[in-house]
Amino acid sequence: MTGPAATPAGPGARARPRPAFLRIVLALLAGLACAGLLALGTWQLQRLQWKLALIERVEQRVRAAPAPAPGPERWSQVTAASDEYRRVRVAGALLHGLSVRVQATTGLGAGFWLLTPLCGADGNIVLINRGFIAPRAGERPVAAQTPAPAVCDPASAAGEPVVVTGLLRISEPGGAFLRQNDAAGNRWHSRDVAAIAAARQLARVAPYFIDADAKSAAGAGRERPVGGLTVIAFQNNHLVYALTWYALAMMLVGACVWVVRLERRRNAILE
Numbered sequence: 001m002t003g004p005a006a007t008p009a010g011p012g013a014r015a016r017p018r019p020a021f022l023r024i025v026l027a028l029l030a031g032l033a034c035a036g037l038l039a040l041g042t043w044q045l046q047r048l049q050w051k052l053a054l055i056e057r058v059e060q061r062v063r064a065a066p067a068p069a070p071g072p073e074r075w076s077q078v079t080a081a082s083d084e085y086r087r088v089r090v091a092g093a094l095l096h097g098l099s100v101r102v103q104a105t106t107g108l109g110a111g112f113w114l115l116t117p118l119c120g121a122d123g124n125i126v127l128i129n130r131g132f133i134a135p136r137a138g139e140r141p142v143a144a145q146t147p148a149p150a151v152c153d154p155a156s157a158a159g160e161p162v163v164v165t166g167l168l169r170i171s172e173p174g175g176a177f178l179r180q181n182d183a184a185g186n187r188w189h190s191r192d193v194a195a196i197a198a199a200r201q202l203a204r205v206a207p208y209f210i211d212a213d214a215k216s217a218a219g220a221g222r223e224r225p226v227g228g229l230t231v232i233a234f235q236n237n238h239l240v241y242a243l244t245w246y247a248l249a250m251m252l253v254g255a256c257v258w259v260v261r262l263e264r265r266r267n268a269i270l271e
Contacts, residue, residue, distance in 0.1 A: 023263070030256045034249050041245035048238035055234055061086045062232065066165045072124060075207050080170045085232060088210060091163045092120040094128065095152070098200045102188040103176075106132050106229050114225045115191060115209065117202055118164060119152030125202050127193055127209035128164055131225030152204070166212040167230050 066089040070078050094116050101112035111134045118128045171193035175181045179189040183199040197205040214228030 027256075030252065034252050034256075037245050037249035037252065041242045041249065044238045044242035044245060048236070048242065051234060051236050051238055055236070058085045058232060058234075062167065069126060069168065069206070069210065070208075071122070072204070072206075078168075078170075078208055083168050083208070084170050085230075086168045087165065088168045089163065089165045090118060090120065090126050090128075090210060091161060092118045092126075092152075093161055094118055094130075095125075098202070100186075100188055100196050100200070101133070102191050104132060108132055108226060108229070109134065111135050113191065115196065117152070117200065117205075118162075123152055124204045124206065125152050125197075126206045127191075127196065128166075129169070129191065129209055129211045129227075131212060131214075131227030132229055133225045152202075162216065164210060164212050164216045166210045166216065166227070169209050169211050169230075171207060171209065 062085055064087050066087040069088040069090040070083065095118070096116060099114055099116040101114060104111055104113045111132055114130045114133050115127050116130055117125045119125055169191070172190035173192045173194065174190065175192070176189035181188050181190060181192055181195055183195055186199075188196070191209055193205065193207055193209055196202075211230045212227045214226070216227070
């Protein structure tokens with residue numbers, strides 16, 4: 001025997017309203033999503049204000065008159081937020097035999113930054129990025145052979161004393177993207193002050209380096225780097241991001257209003 005056949009839902013079958021619980025859950029989810037989008041937009045506006053303040057601080061530092069570079073008493077306090085791109089001045093003798101080349105790509109093409117230790121009158125050392133040099137044809141990096149003194153002595157350093165002005169920069173530890181510094185092979189991909197100081201056996205080295213300006217970059221020595229190429233640029237897309245999040249929130253609100261109107265129309269027909 002077979003039971004009674006189920007009655008198919010025909011055109012005249014009466015549809016049931018959606019459960020109230022389901023409508024409440026969907027409304028809560030839509031509200032949470034809208035609140036999240038609005039929060040993201042507001043956070044981007046806050047980031048925008050922070051970025052504009054940062055750009056203004058950096059512009060003020062770059063335009064300011066050069067001040068003495070931070071000494072040992074301030075080394076532990078030097079940070080990117082408080083000191084990077086500050087115009088500074090330092091005097092001493094360049095230790096050309098301990099220079100390091102760091103791979104670089106600039107508006108002049110691919111080549112190297114030339115970093116040379118500067119021995120100050122107080123016996124402390126500051127790495128000076130003297131500027132950009134182009135590679136020589138067929139040139140290969142070789143390990144440095146000249147040992148560094150345990151403590152620098154400006155009186156015995158080769159070359160005349162120089163005064164370098166430029167922008168204070170924060171050390172770049174670890175290397176570049178997918179490229180690690182190779183101290184033994186003398187291959188450098190980032191201006192890692194601590195690693196360079198260790199490779200050259202330098203003592204009492206400042207934890208920052210200085211990008212020399214065009215006037216004081218070359219100094220003495222057979223290398224003639226091009227200085228003053230520091231690029232100061234900050235990505236500032238926070239307003240675009242904020243408008244995007246707010247637009248998505250408005251679209252979600254519009255979709256919710258449309259769905260609510262359709263639901264009310266459907267319920268009115270069912271009644």
